[in-house]
Amino acid sequence: MQSSIEIDRTPATQYLLRVADTCLILAQRLGEWCGHAPVLEEDIAMANIALDLVGQARALLTRAGQIEGRLHDEDQLAFLRSERDYFNLTLVELPRGDFAFSVLRNAMVATWMKLLWERLSDSSDAELAAIAGKALKEARYHQQHSADWVVRLGDGTAESRLRIEAALSELWRYVPEMFDCDEIDEEASAMKLGPLWSDLKPDWQSEMGQILSEARLSAPKESAFQSDGKRGRHSEHMGYILADMQYLQRAYPGGVW
């Protein structure tokens, strides 16, 4: 049994891991749709978006390992950390739910990622800026595709509308975590590594507002609930998804295809 690695929790490393882990865990959730989506085209779309997210996560984990300076590679960081050392948004670890839940989550996360990548492409870290410049183009497609589905479901049948409304009320409570700022953001912003997440809020609200209004939906009231995955405190779902992801590397250390 392979034991967990210890990571160095410097602000720069944590800032990068928050973004990397958000990509990685959402990719894992989207991968669960493979063979289960309502139509073949969406099965393929979910898997394609997941693949882009895995690629982004790989690049970010590699960079996080270099900045951390303990010679941890992308695989060690992806598979050998303990739960408290993953810093993804809680939103992405929630079970995939129905199709409405997954496409609305994709729209919310892709809109957020697009705005984040735009700003990260001006990072003082040249490698991070290069990763962001590439990922930004991909996130635009993810946002467009999922926004299109939110509109189809919201403006579709009575059943599709019920489903997307339920998803909206379930997911909206995880929004504050996307814009909540702490000393990690402040350090990252001071060293021009990346933006304060709170800076993304006005644009995100405006773009999500456009999508929801096109779907004849309206944004629920901001929730007082504060999820905390970005600080390593996760929902009850995180342990299960990590067990799925980590089993092979834990049981067969260093195993490769």
Place this chain on the structure above:
Amino acid sequence: MIEAPTETTQAARVRAAWDVLDTVLDPEVPALSVRDLGIVRDVLAQGDALEIILTPTYSGCPATEVIEHDVLAAIDAAGLGPASVTLRRAPAWSSDWISAEGRKKLAAYGIAPPHVLAVGEAVPIRFFGRGRKHEVACPRCGSHHTERLSAFGSTACKALYRCLACQEPFEYFKPI
């Protein structure tokens, strides 16, 4: 006695390497060579070895590693080795880098070539909705009477379309 590489033999070797790269096909879109696709950014003679600079198309493109391997194998087979591949992320690959020749090959292969993007253009959110028509020409019959079926096709770089004139489905290489 082994001669030290001279300027001219190095230049000839780089030129020969470019010709070889014209024969290495993209494993996902085998109508195009890696040169047509615009992912070969440079070939440099570094002392004894060649350095080939590649820019991947998509972050998660599973073909990237296969392409690296195929490029090195082709250079070796042509006797131009040793060589190494360096991946360069910035500037990010754009479908605008597909050569004019590459666009023709795509269309002939049955994939509609991508529209040209203005670099740095901010893309607003667009809503497609059902049945909305797009200005993508069918690669078989040339009709613009086509509709998008899905934003993602058999690979991340393509979307699925259907021609309403000849009824054939086809793929569209997405502008990115």
